[in-house]
Amino acid sequence: MLFKEVSEYYQKLEDTxxxxxxxxxxxxxxxxxxxxxxxxxxxxxxxxxxxDWYGYPxxxxxxxxxxxxxxxxxxxxxxxxTVLLQETGDIGLAAxxxxxxxxxxxxxxxxEPLTVQYVYNQLDKITRMTGKGSSEDKKRLFSGLLHRAxxxxxxYISRIVTGNxxxxxxxxxxxDALSIALAGSKASREDIERSYNICSDLGLIAKNILLNxxxxxxxxKLKVGVPVRMMLAQRLSTIEEIFxxxxxxxxxxxYDGERFQIHKNGxxxxxxxxxxxxxxxxxxxxxxxxxxxxxxxxCITEAECxxxxxxxxxxxxxxQLMHRRRKYEVEEAVExxxxxxxxxxxxxxxxxxxVDKSYLERRSILEKIVNVDEKCDLATQIITDSVEEFEKFxxxxxxxxxxxxxxxxxxxxxxxxxxxxxxxxIKYKRDYRSELTDTLDLVVVGAYVGKxxxxxxxxxxxxACYDHVNDVFKTVARVGSGFxxxxxxxxxxxxxxxxxxxxxxxxxxxxxxxxxxxxxxxxEVKGAExxxxxxxxxxxxxxxxxxxxxxxFPRFTGRIRDDKSPEECTTEEEVIEMYNNQLKRxx
Numbered sequence: 001m002l003f004k005e006v007s008e009y010y011q012k013l014e015d016t017x018x019x020x021x022x023x024x025x026x027x028x029x030x031x032x033x034x035x036x037x038x039x040x041x042x043x044x045x046x047x048x049x050x051x052d053w054y055g056y057p058x059x060x061x062x063x064x065x066x067x068x069x070x071x072x073x074x075x076x077x078x079x080x081x082t083v084l085l086q087e088t089g090d091i092g093l094a095a096x097x098x099x100x101x102x103x104x105x106x107x108x109x110x111x112e113p114l115t116v117q118y119v120y121n122q123l124d125k126i127t128r129m130t131g132k133g134s135s136e137d138k139k140r141l142f143s144g145l146l147h148r149a150x151x152x153x154x155x156y157i158s159r160i161v162t163g164n165x166x167x168x169x170x171x172x173x174x175x176d177a178l179s180i181a182l183a184g185s186k187a188s189r190e191d192i193e194r195s196y197n198i199c200s201d202l203g204l205i206a207k208n209i210l211l212n213x214x215x216x217x218x219x220x221k222l223k224v225g226v227p228v229r230m231m232l233a234q235r236l237s238t239i240e241e242i243f244x245x246x247x248x249x250x251x252x253x254x255y256d257g258e259r260f261q262i263h264k265n266g267x268x269x270x271x272x273x274x275x276x277x278x279x280x281x282x283x284x285x286x287x288x289x290x291x292x293x294x295x296x297x298x299c300i301t302e303a304e305c306x307x308x309x310x311x312x313x314x315x316x317x318x319x320q321l322m323h324r325r326r327k328y329e330v331e332e333a334v335e336x337x338x339x340x341x342x343x344x345x346x347x348x349x350x351x352x353x354x355v356d357k358s359y360l361e362r363r364s365i366l367e368k369i370v371n372v373d374e375k376c377d378l379a380t381q382i383i384t385d386s387v388e389e390f391e392k393f394x395x396x397x398x399x400x401x402x403x404x405x406x407x408x409x410x411x412x413x414x415x416x417x418x419x420x421x422x423x424x425x426i427k428y429k430r431d432y433r434s435e436l437t438d439t440l441d442l443v444v445v446g447a448y449v450g451k452x453x454x455x456x457x458x459x460x461x462x463x464a465c466y467d468h469v470n471d472v473f474k475t476v477a478r479v480g481s482g483f484x485x486x487x488x489x490x491x492x493x494x495x496x497x498x499x500x501x502x503x504x505x506x507x508x509x510x511x512x513x514x515x516x517x518x519x520x521x522x523x524e525v526k527g528a529e530x531x532x533x534x535x536x537x538x539x540x541x542x543x544x545x546x547x548x549x550x551x552x553f554p555r556f557t558g559r560i561r562d563d564k565s566p567e568e569c570t571t572e573e574e575v576i577e578m579y580n581n582q583l584k585r586x587x
Contacts, residue, residue: 001037003114006044007152013167017505019470022169026177035210039203040120045174047165049124051201053227055278059127060163061138063497066091069139070158073146074098089501095158099151111148119145119153123160164497166518168505170567172471174202182209191217197229197419198222200276222348222355224265224298227272229419233406235427235574237581239390242426246409248385250359253397254404254427255342255379256318257306258563262290265298275565282324285334289341293376296369300348304379306401307337313374315340315401319559343370344379347416359414359424383410394428404429421468421571440465440551440570441561443473444521445504446513447495448480450488457488458495462513463525463554465538467572473519474572475509476538476549477527482556490560494521508537519566524559527551530579539576549579 009029013022026045033041043049050056067085071078076098084094122145126138145157159165175196179189188209195205195217208216222228236242242249260283263270269287271280280287286305294301307320320337324330346366347354354362363381370378380400382393390407397405408414409424417424429439442463450459460480464473483491498518503509507519532543533550540548561569 001033001041001116003116003119003153003157004150005032006041006116007150007156010045010156010165010167011152013169017168017503019173019472019505022505023173023176023180026169026173027181030177030181030206033210035207037116038210039207040116042174042178042203042206044120044160044165045167045169046171046202047160047163047167049120049127051203051276053200053272053276053278055280057127057130058163059123059160061126061142061161063091063162065135065139066142066158066162067094069143069146070095070098070154073143074101076101089499090159091162091164092155092159095146096151096155099146099149099154114145114148114153119157123157126161164518166500166504170471170506171196171202178202178206178209182206183214188214188217193419195220200227200229222300222353224263224300224348225268225270227261227263227276228300228347228355229276230259230261230274230302231417231419231425232421232568233425233427234421234423235429235577237428237578239387239394239428241581242390242407242428243385243387245423245426246407246411248383248410250363250381250383250408250410251390251393251405252344252379252381252408253342253400253402254406254429255304255306256315256401256403257304257339257342258318258321258324260286260303260305260341262294262301262303263299264290264294264296264301267291274563274568279324282330283339284330286339286341289339289375293341293371293373294343294369295371296349298348298350299346299369301343301366301369302345302347303341303343305339305341308340310336310338313340338375340374341376342379343377345416355416355418357415358410358412359408359416360410362416439524439526439557440476440575441522441524441564441568442477443519443566443569444495444498444517444523445473445475445507445509445519446511446517447499447515448478449514457492458515461491461523462509462511462517463523464507464509464519465570465572465575466567467508468567472506472508473504473566474537474540474548475507475511476536476575477525477551477554478511479523479525479551479554479556481554482525482558484558487556487558491521510535510537522561522564522566522569524557524561525551525554526557527555528553530575530582538572539579542576543579549575 012025049059067081071081081098084097088094122141126141129137146154175192179186179192198220259274261272269290273279307316324333346362349365384390394405405428407426414424444461445464446462447458448460450457460478463477464475467474499515500518503516529552530549531552532547534547536548536550538549
């Protein structure tokens with residue numbers, strides 16, 4: 001397929017905010033793709049060139065470099081191209097306008113039209129280039145694309161190369177469109193999602209459905225080296241409610257660390273974050289621990305990685321692990337903040353797939369393959385149906401430096417729900433004990449200009465929870481307190497490239513911030529209580545007609561949850577549950 005056709009469909013997607021229209025446009029595009037192009041278009045529509053877990057460098061050229069190439073290609077002075085960017089706030093629209101100037105002012109040499117294959121391959125080469133001279137090589141390849149591109153193609157190529165496609169298309173919408181386009185209806189939607197939860201690769205799924213039919217979906221199995229989308233937990237605020245939901249259960253420490261999914265194949269170790277990003281290089285000490293203490297030849301396990309005090313072995317706060325995010329600090333962090341692994345699940349072991357086994361069966365296998373040591377242990381656990389025993393265990397967990405505990409069903413149907421947030425796992429944290437303080441992980445969807453001391457930064461952020469039923473983000477708070485100067489500086493730098501021209505199609509908001517933000521950054525907040533609100537869209541008309549829910553006196557805790565994807569933030573369902581529990585306590 002010609003990339004021009006894909007660009008035309010991208011423009012249609014960009015021009016609507018209606019979920020059904022987005023799905024239908026995407027369905028039409030998918031139905032026209034052949035097996036050589038379909039995976040590539042799926043990846044690009046996701047805003048990437050490969051699944052995150054491949055471990056390839058992130059796509060993204062520096063904005064300044066891209067502007068220089070646009071200037072050289074269009075013939076416009078760099079200053080004018082920069083002004084176009086400032087006027088539009090979008091590198092893609094700046095490129096489009098600049099190339100329209102080229103068409104108007106010069107005689108264009110005829111080029112062979114760009115194909116999906118060619119554009120994808122060139123972008124892939126740009127992404128992989130590293131080392132001395134790579135900057136000039138990237139500019140050369142990008143310039144070659146722009147010379148052959150139409151203005152509309154330039155819009156999307158420039159966005160892709162800077163990592164900011166911004167179509168408003170979520171994985172849920174892509175899966176809906178795939179089912180309708182390739183299977184004729186939404187009947188295969190659940191099978192597509194189940195397969196995606198296992199292989200984490202929508203491009204692979206699309207290509208194989210096209211080549212082998214929907215029956216292929218039933219053949220998907222776990223594979224060592226390919227991350228599984230992680231099972232998530234719900235939350236409740238009382239122990240009695242937990243027992244009402246799942247009865248007698250296993251209760252484990254909830255460690256304040258980074259969740260690992262560990263893939264071991266002989267001496268080859270791969271570690272994936274909860275966002276399924278390859279983070280093996282950030283934890284060379286964890287790799288050594290795994291090699292020494294994980295006895296299985298081939299397995300997929302999950303563990304919580306925590307930083308510990310090298311002098312006394314006590315668990316340190318999660319923030320200490322953030323030093324691992326900066327490559328140049330990893331070696332120093334290994335010495336200053338050594339880690340310990342607490343294993344809590346096993347999904348695959350020596351050829352046996354375990355996700356369809358009960359929790360206790362999985363735990364039993366885990367106990368056989370982990371050698372316990374001061375650097376490596378199993379998550380501390382009890383099995384109980386006693387409120388008093390649960391409460392005592394909870395306090396022990398908090399005293400040990402944990403966030404709280406997780407209660408896990410031990411029924412025969414307590415399977416590992418890959419990618420799911422069911423009631424088989426339930427979080428119970430110390431923050432939930434208070435009538436006035438609840439901690440929520442919320443996604444930033446808007447920002448307001450700072451004033452006074454905060455001039456030049458964003459003074460207040462508009463935050464949203466996730467409605468997983470409709471795959472949208474609904475506002476629940478405006479937070480302007482709790483920020484230190486270094487927080488404001490970091491957030492300003494992080495938010496700037498996420499600014500978009502208008503409200504994102506997946507955001508529902510009655511408020512109009514100074515800047516709309518691509519829903520990508522998750523931060524942790526706490527508040528005094530949840531209250532009814534006529535302006536926020538979270539739970540709108542679900543508690544009372546024409547009002548939603550809002551956090552009263554929200555405050556940033558200082559914790560940026562870059563280990564969580566936007567879809568893993570606090571859900572609307574959880575907020576409603578917290579509000580109802582709050583009412584029970586008041587009564």
